[in-house]
Amino acid sequence: xxxxxxxxxxxxxxxxxxxxxxxxxxxxxxxxxxxxxxxxxxxxxxxxxxxxxxxxxxxxxxxxxxxxxxxxxxxxxxxxxxxxxxxxxxxxxxxxxxxxxxxxxxxxxxxxxxxxxxxxxxxxxxxxxxxxxxxxxxxxxxxxxxxxxxxxxxxxxxxxxxxxxxxxxxxxxxxxxxxxxxxxxxxxxxxxxxxxxxxxxxxxxxxxxxxxxxxxxxxxxx
Amino acid sequence: xxxxxxxxxxxxxxxxxxxxxxxxxxxxxxxxxxxxxxxxxxxxxxxxxxxxxxxxxxxxxxxxxxxxxxxxxxxxxxxxxxxxxxxxxxxxxxxxxxxxxxxxxxxxxxxxxxxxxxxxxxxxxxxxxxxxxxxxxxxxxxxxxxxxxxxxxxxxxxxxxxxxxxxxxxxxxxxxxxxxxxxxxxxxxxxxxxxxxxxxxxxxxxxx
Numbered sequence: 001x002x003x004x005x006x007x008x009x010x011x012x013x014x015x016x017x018x019x020x021x022x023x024x025x026x027x028x029x030x031x032x033x034x035x036x037x038x039x040x041x042x043x044x045x046x047x048x049x050x051x052x053x054x055x056x057x058x059x060x061x062x063x064x065x066x067x068x069x070x071x072x073x074x075x076x077x078x079x080x081x082x083x084x085x086x087x088x089x090x091x092x093x094x095x096x097x098x099x100x101x102x103x104x105x106x107x108x109x110x111x112x113x114x115x116x117x118x119x120x121x122x123x124x125x126x127x128x129x130x131x132x133x134x135x136x137x138x139x140x141x142x143x144x145x146x147x148x149x150x151x152x153x154x155x156x157x158x159x160x161x162x163x164x165x166x167x168x169x170x171x172x173x174x175x176x177x178x179x180x181x182x183x184x185x186x187x188x189x190x191x192x193x194x195x196x197x198x199x200x201x202x203x204x205x206x207x208x209x210x211x212x213x214x215x216x217x218x219x220x221x222x
Numbered sequence: 223x224x225x226x227x228x229x230x231x232x233x234x235x236x237x238x239x240x241x242x243x244x245x246x247x248x249x250x251x252x253x254x255x256x257x258x259x260x261x262x263x264x265x266x267x268x269x270x271x272x273x274x275x276x277x278x279x280x281x282x283x284x285x286x287x288x289x290x291x292x293x294x295x296x297x298x299x300x301x302x303x304x305x306x307x308x309x310x311x312x313x314x315x316x317x318x319x320x321x322x323x324x325x326x327x328x329x330x331x332x333x334x335x336x337x338x339x340x341x342x343x344x345x346x347x348x349x350x351x352x353x354x355x356x357x358x359x360x361x362x363x364x365x366x367x368x369x370x371x372x373x374x375x376x377x378x379x380x381x382x383x384x385x386x387x388x389x390x391x392x393x394x395x396x397x398x399x400x401x402x403x404x405x406x407x408x409x410x411x412x413x414x415x416x417x418x419x420x421x422x423x424x425x426x427x428x429x430x
Contacts, residue, residue: 003322003323006318006319010311010319014308014310014311017311017348018310073308077304077305078304078305078306078307079306079307081272081300081302081304081306082300082306082323082324083323084271084272085270085271085272086295086323087292087293087295087325087326088323217274221271221272221273221274221275222273222275
């Protein structure tokens with residue numbers, strides 16, 4: 001277990017040393033929210049209507065933007081090889097990497113989302129639904145995204161491929177996530193949506209680490 | 223310790239080696255020779271389980287290596303072309319992580335190992351400010367820390383100065399005298415006192 005926490009600590013430390021990795025997805029998230037009203041319509045009524053979808057799409061793309069790098073540097077400097085020839089369980093290591101990725105992407109996005117909600121005139125009563133749906137939904141995005149990252153880490157230009165692989169699998173999370181916020185803004189119960197997001201998270205948490213380990217082995221061993 | 227039977231590997235429709243057989247026992251040094259591109263690194267990666275594009279069997283202490291993967295990794299140290307050193311972390315943080323990853327890196331403390339590789343005083347500067355040779359030394363500090371019986375080293379002397387090479391050579395000698403085994407590739411003429419270095423030449427299809 002101490003190995004697991006050491007792995008999380010290492011990745012968080014690396015993220016703090018490369019501040020770009022933390023700031024880039026957040027800046028992207030913010031930019032979408034700033035540019036969207038300028039490009040479409042600044043009218044409050046219209047923005048309130050589209051805010052749940054816009055915020056969720058922006059969070060999804062911001063998460064996708066950062067997921068490509070989750071194994072990239074470790075692959076480039078040989079750390080990944082050392083992880084593969086280590087007697088420590090790889091599944092645990094992969095899970096630790098995903099948790100630290102989520103902490104610097106999804107978790108920060110969820111914390112920042114009330115600001116975007118304000119900018120897009122999302123009704124106050126939808127705020128709780130927004131934050132909680134992002135907190136429940138973004139870990140799934142990290143888990144699924146890491147499968148794509150694992151599969152494409154050996155390729156020189158994996159960026160486009162990873163979106164093609166991963167985006168279709170993101171769609172259910174987007175639908176339930178944005179649905180939660182819609183329901184929340186209209187004052188309807190959100191329990192059902194949250195249960196679905198939670199179920200998707202549990203299933204992907206059980207299966208994705210094994211898929212990621214297999215993907216990494218394929219990428220490295222050829 | 224390690225036994226290789228009938229190993230065959232081809233890459234880009236070119237046969238790198240065919241019918242390669244060898245064993246390495248405790249107290250032996252095996253040097254893989256060959257031109258650039260002859261498959262030295264590929265062979266070492268196959269031995270470590272980092273490449274699956276081969277046919278044949280590899281046995282670790284008499285058992286198929288796939289069946290005893292965890293034991294094998296527990297008793298093996300691999301230092302590849304890439305040092306596995308994170309540029310953003312300090313040498314101390316790098317070694318701390320390596321020790322977490324491989325519990326067999328337990329012979330010395332981090333500071334003792336850093337002193338041995340001549341990086342005392344550099345333990346808390348980020349590795350990207352170090353020279354290529356110094357970064358290599360951070361990765362090679364593992365040799366001082368490792369209590370694993372089998373070392374697999376891919377070009378361990380690259381980017382090291384003369385003194386560094388001599389130190390690593392005596393370290394390898396010490397390791398085999400204590401009953402360890404070393405498989406390595408190098409273009410350097412290796413001399414180990416009281417031991418004959420066995421060589422495998424991949425240019426000639428793996429003759430010993």
